[in-house]
Amino acid sequence: LNDYNTIYRLIFHLPMLKYNKLLAKKIVLQDSIPITSNEQLTSLEQLVINHPCTLESLYNILSYTSKLHRLTCEHLFLMNQNISREVPLTIFNLTYCSISQCYLKFDEFEMFIKQISSQLRTLRFKPCSDIFYLDADRWQQLILQYMPYLHTFQFKYHDGVSGHFRIQSYHSFINRFISPFWIERQWLLDIQIDLNHWSPIEIIFSIQPKRYIKKNSFDAIHM
Template sequence: FLLPYLKKVELSTRRNSLIISLPINTYEQYSHIKHSIIKHVCHLKELIALLSYTPLLTHLTCLELSKQYQDIQRIESIMIPNLTRMTLNMCCIQFDEFEVFIEKICKQLRILNIDKIQDVDYLNAIRWEQFISKHMLYLRIFKLEYDEYHYQPLELTSYHSQLNQFTSSFSINRGWFFQIAADIDY
């Protein structure tokens, strides 16, 4: 990572995941990477360690962000002031952990895309509104995709009724739109 002319990096593996054992950067040695694409499962702890070496990062794309048993509350904040775009193709961490990650690492995001989520707490529009209003003041583009696959007849649950909250004045005033699709295959 410490190559001075390297501006973009893509990390991939033939396996489903790659364990990267890097300590948090405490030596103030950093790379000039501005764009990082991680094309494998990345544990939250590993991602934070990688980010500690890339304070000039502006764009981050991660195939899948997952949790590796660690208390995220104990992780130190890392300053990455230029990180304005983040795309998570699949987010497998709980919403509580995601909130802490954003607060500690990248609250200056302008564009956030989360393509697939597994925790239904992400569907709480009021919680998003409160979180964005307090911790993501620069956010301009927000895309959240939630997929459900039904192999039985669809049964509406309490969190389905929460989806209407995404059409609040908070979202409308920002020009955000909400789209939902259900794939029923039975």
């Protein structure tokens, strides 16, 4: 089957299914899965979307999964710039969210997090090149208001430098990652500079729990 929508409809008609992983190497861009009615809710508790997925499709998939505890998404991106959520999602049990490659701008990601995050304990993801992901104060406000139970927070941001390195205005955001908010939670900033990376030189900004920095194992974490 090449029609993801058909596959998901079949999955959502399995009332006793608790875990599902869908693996595919290519994306088939078709009409989004329709939003469910309350009569179509599934019993899924763990969902692994191991294929490229639009934000609109993910919203609609999640409308079927009110009992979901763990969400893993391989590639998340935006197709419709005017996407909006008129009907709020009813996901009250989601405690784990991992996105391997997040191609959303921070504004779009923030909108998504506000929909799913009330009980979130773990958030792991690698964002796209949007400098606003490095705004520590904005993160702090988002976490305090929408992720009050967050325990494990990890993200990894890649920044390219062409030619001579120069301090940019957005680099001032980064200093705020050493404020008491971050230190108290032991979410520490780690900066790596890869001089061997093919031009441009790559700077990697990571936020991760102290225990992972000690083990130097961020790259080994399954995201």
